Amino acid sequence: METSAIEELIRSSLPDAEVEVTGDGRHFEAAVVSAAFEGKILIQRHRMVLATVQAHIASDELHALSITSAKTPAEIA
Known part of the structure; x- marks a missing residue:
């Protein structure tokens, strides 16, 4: 899976998000900035991001996505 595809999946559910994904084709890291995180605790933010790629994780197209930042x-200002 390409990093750009993961970025688009995240943006599809969090349209205002600034997303940066890095990875090696199976293991990825994402940094996400979104106003949708306002009032959410860290685990809720991570769940929001992971929900956007859950189908790809379930199919094993995407093996792992670590959320390095969800702000x-x-x-960030």
Whole structure:
């Protein structure tokens, strides 16, 4: 799976998100900034991101996605 495909999957559910994905074709890391994270605790933010790729993880097309950062725009300012 390509990093750009994962970025698009995340953006499809979090349209305002700034997404950066790196990886080696099976194991990936994502940094996501989205206003949708406002008022959410870290585990809720991670679940929101992982939900966007769950079908690809279930099919083993995507083996692993680590969320390295899940912040609101205010938290990065």
